[in-house]
Amino acid sequence: LAKTTQPISMDSYEGQEVNITCSHNNIATNDYITWYQQFPSQGPRFIIQGYKTKVTNEVASLFIPADRKSSTLSLPRVSLSDTAVYYCLVGDYYGGSQGNLIFGKGTKLSVKP
């Protein structure tokens, strides 16, 4: 299983772009990278998933370099409501490695006015 390492916490201000990097040095060829967001006392919410290069959806972008040993979740123009814990997971698309079921320690993002 690919182990993930993220910063424990990050601070930002409203309107700024936030980039959270996740390290996964032993990522396997079949592994995808998935990010979840969790607010206090709520279940995690899927944000974005990617395999290589760049993926963008309506809420975030995911940048993955060619060696895939790290990935960066980019949140454009954050607001106070983006204050949450962000988890990076790495695993086989069809769950064979169970990697996508193992949450790392997560990054607590605090957005200030």
Next chain:
Amino acid sequence: DTEVTQTPKHLVMGMTNKKSLKCEQHMGHRAMYWYKQKAKKPPELMFVYSYEKLSINESVPSRFSPECPNSSLLNLHLHALQPEDSALYLCASSPGEVWNEQFFGPGTRLTVL
């Protein structure tokens, strides 16, 4: 319907009680999960059901007993729990065998006295 519902929201039980947690989804998903989350910690996988069959049991104590009566419903039966079992219990579902994008319920906050 694109949500996972969990009941009850809160549960307080004694160590000799028997109670059950319920989870329901009507998205046609064929995989369902139970996670346990302690305060300020990431979710920890407990059980996975795939096509109504138990496919993963992460060495969970027998005082936790999962049940999947049909493809939409997942129960977690609790008996003789310990105070350290107090936590947020999260249910999730995903389409088929694709474990990347899991849809989580709001959780049941369990307190064992």
